Amino acid sequence: YYLQADGRLLDGGQSPKTKAAALTYAFSTLSLSADEVVTVYDSDTLLPPDTFSLAVRGLEEYDVVQAKQTVRNHADGWLPTLEAMGIAAWSHVIYASTSEGPYQLLGKGYFFEVGKLYAIGGWDADEITEDMTLGVESYLNGYELGVVDRYVQDLCPTNFADWRRQKRRWVMGPYKHLLNERLSGRDRVRFWAFTVANQMLSLTNLIGVPAGIYVLWRTLGGRPFAFSTALTVVVALNFVSWLYYSLRTYAATRDAVSFESRRDAVRFYVLANPFTQVLYATIWVVPILGAMWRFARGEDVEFEITPK
Template sequence: MKQRLQRSPELRSRLAISTRSEIRRAAWHAGRTRRVGEAARRLSETMPLHSARIIFWGRQGFYSGIAAAGIISGILTAPSASMLIAHILFSLLFLSNFLLRVVALFSAQARERRHRTRRLRSLPKEHSLPIYSVLVALYREEAVVPQLIEALNRLDWPRSRLDIKLVCEEFDAGTITLLEAMNLPPEYEIIRVPVRNPRTKPKALTYALNGVRGSLLAVYDAEDRPAPGQLKEAHAAFCRMSRRTICIQAPLVITNAEQSWLSGLFALEYSALFRSLLPMLSSARLPLPLGGTSNHFRTAPLKQLGGWDPYNVTEDADLGMRLYRMGYRSRVISLPTFEDAPTDIDIWLKQRTRWFKGWLQTWLVQMRKPRQLRQEMGWTGFLAFHVLIGGMLFSSLCHPVVLAFIVYLGWLMMEQSSHTEGALSFWLFVADIVNIFGSYVIFIALGRVRMSREERRSVGWRWMLTPVYWLALSLAAWRAVFELRFKPFVWNKTPHVPTARK
């Protein structure tokens, strides 16, 4: 530097010395308004077919109106025939969900044995490891910030090869002030997202995506406590799998099942989803509705996909379907991320309403061009998509209706004088019993089969409240339908508290 200045003394007035962190902070600040606008618009402008910014696209509104008018006309003009057709359709819908979970249950034990015998590949030396970026979206999370930093500090990855970005809304002074006061190590960086609608987590993640330095990327939530070796297992999986596998999903495990009936059934549900159903889908090379956290990506393809949809409030499931349509695949690993479930019914209901609203957005987005969707996914993926997203959503909406059918048919069989109609009512009644109570049983069994003995003890007797839990899910689904009409992009924030467990 001294020799350079001696040769070119005019540089003295044009040079400044700063730290790397201050330079990056200045770079984020410069043009931040333009970049946040690009983050909000990019997907809708470059790939409008995959954006949820417009709820009903093309002819979807017209066809939805025709369908609604047809249903109302059928109910008014031929109520008995309409009820019979609806009953059969509901039964098939429940049956498809039931059979998919039966397959997952029978394959769960075999997968568990394979996971126990699998060993991680030996990793290369530190200087050969890729930089691993970690994104964590934070909003009013002062209560759990210390727990989060402690969990991230335990990640088993060389600190010089980590790029951890804590993504905060710039007006969230409480969280930002607390993070700045913690004197975080140099691998941490606080990203301030400018105010811009929609104010959602996927918009914040997409804004931060352009600044990540790693070739691999993990996404966590504020309350997460990932297993220390999770990055290494994900890296080993990426090394073992083809370049078309660009996403790895780690399982989420609930640790406060004993606190309430809600958290107990939440733990059962998460165990069924992340440790039984998703591994089965992964093995079958079917589309995965990703969880909103503990996703690991190859960064370059994720950027090519446009990142997350800022207008979809369940951005994880949407991204899982989009990457599958574009020829990429998702797989699963076994090392978990621990988190706590809501124990308050109001908080739980708002969270589930947002999830259902996002699943409905995802179904509508993917079904804008059904023929193209079938061609890109193939028949197997196409049917799996409808069972996973559409089937889950509509079965939740229809659950009270099917229960009402059971009551009605039970009364009808006792009062029915016609043998023919009585036989039809009987077999529909049997189908409803199998669908409803079989679904309850498979929900419980699928969750318990991969739980440890301690987890089962924590859930205890709460599995008996599964029917109540499903009715609560149905309430959330109906709330989501109305929210999609009046508040499509509102993000219902779930408050978090530090866990009582370590």
């Protein structure tokens, strides 16, 4: 079942208030047996055909299975280009590492057996970030998450204002769960590390990127800074970490992103590379700060259908 971009109508001519409401309506009106499998994807997304068979096979071992994510309209502008590589790398390297939990689901491309979805009450119809809530609830009920090595191909907004609003909603999703009393101390630390701490990496770019450019400029001008041994070790470790992540980024992108021609691929990799990914990580500061500001003011996440 999917919620169409113009709002799928429910009985009485009312549009669903949230995506979760549409999913709940479909789940409650369809006749499904406990051993059938339910998956969710948006009407503008594509999945490799074998995703379904691999996910069903994965449900023999795991309670819920989630596909990875990328962007298919990478030729539509600089934002989709950067996001195609950035989201593929994040879901391959970072998200896959969160499968021990607490975990979130990614809004599309996840699979449940009907009986297990019934057992935890399905979706909360009033939730805007229903995938985050469903993921945390699944974890708290002991459900194990498996990540299938296939990429859902989504559409990225080409307009920065639309992109900012969408990402602000995504960023705010975890905040209400950070102090969840049902999470153990260890779980809370892991959840903070994979949400807030991960977001802080983008914020540090506001200082780190200009500082790095300045140090490089001084070095190229023959006036390098004298670093202590300890700082040199830190810089070396950061470089090794960046190199490792860059290699895994290219590996993820190779598997996730398809091209119509060699020229299309060359254009993509000229614009999307480890250096421009620093820019991509930095522009996330805008929705992150917006989300933090709204959260601090006690404002709720707003449901919006993002133009794509």
